[in-house]
Amino acid sequence: MERLGALSGQIGAAAGAQYLTFRLGDEEYGLDILKVQEIRSYAAITPLPNAPPAVKGVMNLRGQIIPVVDLRVTFGMRPTEYTRFAVVIVVSIVGKIVGLLADGVSDVLTMARTDVQPAPDFGAPVEARLISGMAKTGEKLVILLDVERLLDGADHDA
Amino acid sequence: MSQDATLRMFFEEATDLVGDSEAALLRLEAASGEPDPGLVNRIFRNVHTLKGTSAMLGLDRLAAFAHSLEDVLVRMRKGAQAITPGLVDTLLASVDVLRRLLERAREGSGGEPENLESMLATLRALSVGPAARGGGDGSGTILAGGGAGLFGRASDDGGHDPDHAVEAATVRVPIEKVDSLVNLVGELVITQSMIARLVAHLGPDRARELEEAVAQMDRHARELQERVMAVRMLPIRTVFGRFPRLVRDLAHAQGKQVVLEASGEDTELDKSVIEQITDPLTHLLRNAIDHGIEPPEARRAAGKPGVGHLRLRAYQEGGNIHLEVADDGRGLDRDRIARKAEELGLLTADARPSDDEIFGLIWEPGFSTADTVSQVSGRGVGLDVVRRNVETLGGSITVHTERGRGTTFDVRLPLTLVILDGQSLRVGSHTYILPLAAIVESLRPRPGQVSRVFTDAEVVVVRGEAVPMIRLHRVFDIAPATEDPSQGIVVIVEHGGRDVALLVDELGGQQQVVIKSLEANFQKVTGVAGATILSDGGVALILDVPGLVALSRARPGGEPRIVTSQPVVSVASSAGHSQSDGGGRR
Numbered sequence A: 001m002e003r004l005g006a007l008s009g010q011i012g013a014a015a016g017a018q019y020l021t022f023r024l025g026d027e028e029y030g031l032d033i034l035k036v037q038e039i040r041s042y043a044a045i046t047p048l049p050n051a052p053p054a055v056k057g058v059m060n061l062r063g064q065i066i067p068v069v070d071l072r073v074t075f076g077m078r079p080t081e082y083t084r085f086a087v088v089i090v091v092s093i094v095g096k097i098v099g100l101l102a103d104g105v106s107d108v109l110t111m112a113r114t115d116v117q118p119a120p121d122f123g124a125p126v127e128a129r130l131i132s133g134m135a136k137t138g139e140k141l142v143i144l145l146d147v148e149r150l151l152d153g154a155d156h157d158a
Numbered sequence B: 001m002s003q004d005a006t007l008r009m010f011f012e013e014a015t016d017l018v019g020d021s022e023a024a025l026l027r028l029e030a031a032s033g034e035p036d037p038g039l040v041n042r043i044f045r046n047v048h049t050l051k052g053t054s055a056m057l058g059l060d061r062l063a064a065f066a067h068s069l070e071d072v073l074v075r076m077r078k079g080a081q082a083i084t085p086g087l088v089d090t091l092l093a094s095v096d097v098l099r100r101l102l103e104r105a106r107e108g109s110g111g112e113p114e115n116l117e118s119m120l121a122t123l124r125a126l127s128v129g130p131a132a133r134g135g136g137d138g139s140g141t142i143l144a145g146g147g148a149g150l151f152g153r154a155s156d157d158g159g160h161d162p163d164h165a166v167e168a169a170t171v172r173v174p175i176e177k178v179d180s181l182v183n184l185v186g187e188l189v190i191t192q193s194m195i196a197r198l199v200a201h202l203g204p205d206r207a208r209e210l211e212e213a214v215a216q217m218d219r220h221a222r223e224l225q226e227r228v229m230a231v232r233m234l235p236i237r238t239v240f241g242r243f244p245r246l247v248r249d250l251a252h253a254q255g256k257q258v259v260l261e262a263s264g265e266d267t268e269l270d271k272s273v274i275e276q277i278t279d280p281l282t283h284l285l286r287n288a289i290d291h292g293i294e295p296p297e298a299r300r301a302a303g304k305p306g307v308g309h310l311r312l313r314a315y316q317e318g319g320n321i322h323l324e325v326a327d328d329g330r331g332l333d334r335d336r337i338a339r340k341a342e343e344l345g346l347l348t349a350d351a352r353p354s355d356d357e358i359f360g361l362i363w364e365p366g367f368s369t370a371d372t373v374s375q376v377s378g379r380g381v382g383l384d385v386v387r388r389n390v391e392t393l394g395g396s397i398t399v400h401t402e403r404g405r406g407t408t409f410d411v412r413l414p415l416t417l418v419i420l421d422g423q424s425l426r427v428g429s430h431t432y433i434l435p436l437a438a439i440v441e442s443l444r445p446r447p448g449q450v451s452r453v454f455t456d457a458e459v460v461v462v463r464g465e466a467v468p469m470i471r472l473h474r475v476f477d478i479a480p481a482t483e484d485p486s487q488g489i490v491v492i493v494e495h496g497g498r499d500v501a502l503l504v505d506e507l508g509g510q511q512q513v514v515i516k517s518l519e520a521n522f523q524k525v526t527g528v529a530g531a532t533i534l535s536d537g538g539v540a541l542i543l544d545v546p547g548l549v550a551l552s553r554a555r556p557g558g559e560p561r562i563v564t565s566q567p568v569v570s571v572a573s574s575a576g577h578s579q580s581d582g583g584g585r586r
Helices: A002-013 A147-156 B002-030 B037-056 B060-078 B085-107 B116-128 B134-157 B162-169 B175-200 B204-231 B243-253 B271-292 B296-301 B334-343 B355-363 B383-392 B472-476 B545-554 B568-577
Strands: A018-024 A027-032 A036-041 A055-061 A064-070 A087-093 A096-102 A104-110 A131-137 A140-145 B233-235 B258-263 B268-270 B308-317 B320-327 B396-402 B406-414 B419-427 B430-435 B439-443 B450-453 B457-462 B465-471 B489-495 B498-504 B506-514 B528-533 B539-543
Touching (some): A018 A087, A018 A140, A055 A096, A087 A104, B002 B037, B002 B085, B002 B243, B037 B085, B060 B085, B060 B116, B085 B116, B175 B204, B243 B258, B243 B271, B243 B308, B268 B271, B271 B320, B271 B383, B271 B406, B419 B539, B430 B506, B465 B472, B465 B545, B472 B545, B498 B545, B506 B528, B539 B545
Parallel strands (some): A064 A096, B258 B308
Antiparallel strands (some): A018 A027, A018 A104, A131 A140, B233 B268, B308 B320
């Protein structure tokens, strides 16, 4: 919890090309931090009938109902039970607020433009278009996501 | 500051007085045969009050104008001035001048309404007039001319709408609503002091009392919240109230005779919805008068009464508010729309679209049956804007038209911020809320009371009626606690005048819930009217009966293909017309 608070604090102070990184399985993903509104711990999610598979359901964000997207499903990973370490990364995009479910948040990384490489040509087109680039920090490879596209895919591919 | 407050209050009241006078004038005009002296008195009182208050506040021009108007009204009260159509026109024009004076006074802008002097002169002439006989007629005709010009300008600038602006700045609340708020806060404070006392002497034997007190405070707090929400609700009357004048002026300008009938004015809508629905409704009314209702001769030639009827209706159905604008005019012209669509390239010449497809084109941007453009509509604002405005509110709009019989626009608005009386129910591990208003009854079916009709439909027989049954778990694709109807509960709900049965696991309590929109951050979900937040902070979905029926139809192998309830004996015969439209889902 303290860690969440600390990260949330960093988000507030963030500027420039900063990314919030989070874990999904063994992989490390990054989101443009300016799109991130807050990070919540995993709480009760109400499933929606006949929703796209990636839409896990809706949750209550201080009186607003927001959809929660399961990124594992989006990326074709095997769904797992989320533990109490799981987090909901709340992003705000073109006036809508959406929660992204992840295994846990890792860090806030500042990356120079030169550190970011374009996404390699993957075989799977659906996932590839969600990736805005790859970045290397130390030994770790971080997959940078294009949040807008992510939501197009998750919300409307019914 | 207190001066500001006084002025603000004055402007609100004055706007009401002017509006009320206008309404009374319109009624006076409608009852031209035998004028009701009560109406004249009402207008007189309004103008008199306005005069007194504005003089007190130093709004001299307003006071002077009201004074001149009052003089005319005095003569009318005495019967010295006959009530002619020309006179009513003049008085309505005077009401407009009052509005503009108010507007200018509120903005603190200088300058006078351009026709102030001429209107003053007219009123003075009327008030002293040796007029009662021939002279009265004379001034009447002159004034009618002046009046028409004024109305023309009023429609052109489109901005004479001071009461709207006032409403936007403040919320006026009926005293009962405020009283109930005050009472509840009182209760809350008492409960809180109870808790404070209990906590001070907390012993093991007090735990139960504390629990009760906390529960009580919780109830009060939530009710308080609901009442505060209710303060935001306004009757649609506030919008409807401005339309009689609009309809009258538009009809006059086009030489048409139109009667406006409004109903359901007490239907309450959230204030923000009220503000944003005014323009779309105005547009639909204009549209009906411009394009729908024919001139009197044409109507008579078509075998209809010369006077056209415009019906404005508000009502609540399930989780929605409906606003209906219906005219008995010529209806949409399929051929003309098709021609226009071809011109715009929306249709190819050899296409054979259905009626629905054709009428759907009226919502396209830039679509207007331009050959009937009049001075009031056809200013580049099309129905697409109306639809966009309605959709911004999370609503939808549909049109139903019949050639020669008229057109009905149905605006469906969600109860975005409305409080709903709901019945909670459970299916498996899920809790849902069903609008109480939709429920007819609920029962646990006996074994054998539910029967399968053909392969994919089920009915529950209630008092000899076969009611089509929808298994909620199946349309929502979730795991139920039981598949056996006789272990569950069947809730009979009304849908479009017919009964539909919903099979659920069990019923919970009834509660008032605050409806939250799913569309705000996500999208519309068929079968779900919205969501609400439960006392544990979790989210429960609010069911939408029409959506559930659509889902059950659209689902291959879903429940009732036949969504009509009918006597058991005839069930077998309904095989022939099972719903095969395949388009139940939109």
